[in-house]
Amino acid sequence: MISKEQVLKALSNVDDPDLKKDIVTLGMVENLEIVEKKVQFDLVLTTPACPMKEMLVNACHNAIKYMVDSQAEVLVNATSRVQKNHRDSDALPNVKHLIAIASGKGGVGKSTLSATLALALKETGAKVGLLDADIYGPSVPTLFNVHQSPQMIEKEGKSWMIPIESHGIKLLSIGFMTAPGQAVVWRGPMISSAFRQFINDVEWGELDYLIVDLPPGTGDVQITLSQQAPLTGVVLVTTPQEMALTDARRAVDMFQLDAIKKPIIGVVENMSYFTPDDAPDKKYRIFGEGGGAKIAAEYNLNFLGELPLNPKIMQNADTGVWDFSLPEMLPYMKVAQEIARTVSVMQRQ
Ligand SMILES: Nc1ncnc2c1ncn2[C@@H]1O[C@H](COP(=O)(O)OP(=O)(O)O)[C@@H](O)[C@H]1O
Ligand SMILES: [Mg+2]
Missing domain, CATH: 3.30.300.130 (Fe-S cluster assembly (FSCA))
Structure with missing residues (x-):
C-alpha cells in the first residue's frame, strides 16, 4: 500500500x-x-x-x-491558479494582473509585443484582455483587424462598455470609437477621465492578465494609469541601439519616481537580430548587440529575452492574423512565459 x-x-x-x-x-x-x-x-x-x-x-x-x-x-x-496582485486600489477587482508595456521611444515594438503577449498567454489557457492605451496612435484595431464600436449595456444604474473579443482576447481601443486616421486631441483632464472609464466602466469580466499597450515616452497616460489602476508592473521594450537606450533610461527613471513607483517586471529587447530563411543558424545583429541586457544590468532589472526582427511578424501585425502554432511565434511564447513567471515570483515576495 x-x-x-x-x-x-x-x-x-x-x-x-x-x-x-x-x-x-x-x-x-x-x-x-x-x-x-x-x-x-x-x-x-x-x-x-x-x-x-x-x-x-x-x-x-x-x-x-x-x-x-x-x-x-x-x-x-x-x-x-493565478494569484491576484497585492494592491491598495479597488479598481478592476476581477483582474488579477494588470501589466503595462512601455518604452521610451516609439516604433520599438510595444504594440506588437502587447498583442503577442496577450495571444501567447491566451494560448497557455489564461483569460486575457488587452487595453490599447496609446490614445495618440492606437494600434490594436490593426493588430487584430477589428474595426467596430464596442456595445454599451446598462447595469447597476450605469453604462458599461463591452470589450470586443478576437482570438479569444478581450480588446478595447480608442481606435474602435474613431474613424481610421482621425486625430483625437487630448488634454490632460480628458486623458484622466477617459482612463477612469476604461478602468471602471468596462465589463472586463474575470481576467488573469490585462495587458496595457502604452504610448511611447513619459506623459500623462503613464502617470494616470500608474496612479489610478492597480498595476502589477511594467515591461520595458527597447531595441538594441544606443539611441533607444537613452530613451529607455528615461522611462525607467519615470516609473521609479517616488510619485509613481511601479515595479518594473523587466526589459525585453526587440529587433535583436535577423535570421534569413536560407541561413537558419545565423543571427545578424543589425542594430547592435546587448542594449537590452545593458539597461537591465544598469538598473538591476530582469532581462526577459530578445525577439528577432521578422518580416512575418510585421505581416501578422499588419493583417491581424495570428497563428501560435507557427515556429516564428516561439520567441514570443518564451518571452511571455518569462513575463508570467516573473510576475508569479513578484507575487510571492
Ligand atoms: N520583431 C519584429 N519584427 C518585424 N517587425 C516588427 C517587429 N516588432 C515590431 N515590428 C514592426 O515595427 C513597427 C512598429 O512596431 P509597433 O509594435 O507598432 O511599435 P510601438 O508600439 O513601440 O510604436 C510595426 O510596423 C511592426 O509591425
Ligand atoms: Mg504602439
Whole structure:
C-alpha cells in the first residue's frame, strides 16, 4: 500500500526553482488520491504559462518512483491558479494582473509585443484582455483587424462598455470609437477621465492578465494609469541601439519616481537580430548587440529575452492574423512565459 504521507514526503523533495521552496510547502499539491499503485494529484502552478511545467511534472514522477514505489502509476494533473496582485486600489477587482508595456521611444515594438503577449498567454489557457492605451496612435484595431464600436449595456444604474473579443482576447481601443486616421486631441483632464472609464466602466469580466499597450515616452497616460489602476508592473521594450537606450533610461527613471513607483517586471529587447530563411543558424545583429541586457544590468532589472526582427511578424501585425502554432511565434511564447513567471515570483515576495 502506498500512503499519502509517503507521497507527500517524496514530493517535498521537489523544489520550485523560482520560489526556492518545495511544492508541498508551497501548497501546490492538491486532491491527492491513491488507489493501490495509482497515485493521482493536481499540481497547482501560479500561472498557466509556467515555463517549468514539464520539468516539475517530471520531477514529481521521478520523486514518487524513486522514493516510494518504482511500480507506481503516477498521474500529475498540471493546472494553475493565478494569484491576484497585492494592491491598495479597488479598481478592476476581477483582474488579477494588470501589466503595462512601455518604452521610451516609439516604433520599438510595444504594440506588437502587447498583442503577442496577450495571444501567447491566451494560448497557455489564461483569460486575457488587452487595453490599447496609446490614445495618440492606437494600434490594436490593426493588430487584430477589428474595426467596430464596442456595445454599451446598462447595469447597476450605469453604462458599461463591452470589450470586443478576437482570438479569444478581450480588446478595447480608442481606435474602435474613431474613424481610421482621425486625430483625437487630448488634454490632460480628458486623458484622466477617459482612463477612469476604461478602468471602471468596462465589463472586463474575470481576467488573469490585462495587458496595457502604452504610448511611447513619459506623459500623462503613464502617470494616470500608474496612479489610478492597480498595476502589477511594467515591461520595458527597447531595441538594441544606443539611441533607444537613452530613451529607455528615461522611462525607467519615470516609473521609479517616488510619485509613481511601479515595479518594473523587466526589459525585453526587440529587433535583436535577423535570421534569413536560407541561413537558419545565423543571427545578424543589425542594430547592435546587448542594449537590452545593458539597461537591465544598469538598473538591476530582469532581462526577459530578445525577439528577432521578422518580416512575418510585421505581416501578422499588419493583417491581424495570428497563428501560435507557427515556429516564428516561439520567441514570443518564451518571452511571455518569462513575463508570467516573473510576475508569479513578484507575487510571492
Ligand atoms: N520583431 C519584429 N519584427 C518585424 N517587425 C516588427 C517587429 N516588432 C515590431 N515590428 C514592426 O515595427 C513597427 C512598429 O512596431 P509597433 O509594435 O507598432 O511599435 P510601438 O508600439 O513601440 O510604436 C510595426 O510596423 C511592426 O509591425
Ligand atoms: Mg504602439
